[in-house]
Amino acid sequence: xxxxxxxxxxxxxxxxxxxxxxxxxxxxxxxxxxxxxxxxxxxxxxxxxxxxxxxxxxxxxxxxxxxxxxxxxxxxxxxxxxxxxxxxxxxxxxxxxxxxxxxxxxxxxxxxxxxxxxxxxxxxxxxxxxxxxxxxxxxxx
Numbered sequence: 789x790x791x792x793x794x795x796x797x798x799x800x801x802x803x804x805x806x807x808x809x810x811x812x813x814x815x816x817x818x819x820x821x822x823x824x825x826x827x828x829x830x831x832x833x834x835x836x837x838x839x840x841x842x843x844x845x846x847x848x849x850x851x852x853x854x855x856x857x858x859x860x861x862x863x864x865x866x867x868x869x870x871x872x873x874x875x876x877x878x879x880x881x882x883x884x885x886x887x888x889x890x891x892x893x894x895x896x897x898x899x900x901x902x903x904x905x906x907x908x909x910x911x912x913x914x915x916x917x918x919x920x921x922x923x924x925x926x927x928x929x
Contacts (some may be wrong), residue, residue, distance in 0.1 A: 818870055821912040825873055828905045829856030835898040844891040851880050858892025867916075874913040881906040 789814030839845030858876065861869045881903060888899045 804832070815865060815867075817912050817916040818862055818865060818867050821870065821873065821909050822859045822861070822864070824905055824909045824912065825855050825877065826859025828902060828909060829853065829859055831898065831902045831905060832903065835894045835902060835909060838898055839891065839894040842893045845894050846885075847883065847887075848894070851883075855880070870913050870917055874910065874917060877906050877909050877913070881910070 791896050792915055829852045832848045832855060836848040836852060839848065854876065857870060860872045862873060884899055884902050884906065887894070888903075891899075
């Protein structure tokens with residue numbers, strides 16, 4: 789709690805964050821992405837139900853179950869799952885964007901919610917996966 793209230797307390801020599809603080813930030817991003825991914829899974833399932841279990845919305849149910857499972861895994865801190873989730877969400881988001889125009893049985897506001905949550909998941913996972921490594925104090929100059 790002290791780190792949240794006092795940002796300079798979390799920095800080490802030279803104003804750099806300690807390794808523990810960087811790991812905590814990384815874990816926060818993974819858990820945030822997991823929570824958002826679980827929400828995306830629930831939204832996929834809701835869209836499937838609102839679509840009347842129709843043929844056009846059929847792909848939403850398996851995607852929703854997979855996203856829900858991946859989201860729960862990321863929320864538990866399984867950081868390796870972030871690579872799979874990044875690719876899966878990116879691919880699924882392209883299908884959802886297409887479905888906005890070709891699946892009239894599902895309300896468009898539901899698709900827009902899915903797209904917004906998927907975009908937030910991709911941003912959180914991108915920041916987590918491609919964060920530049922911090923130089924260590926023991927690295928040769």
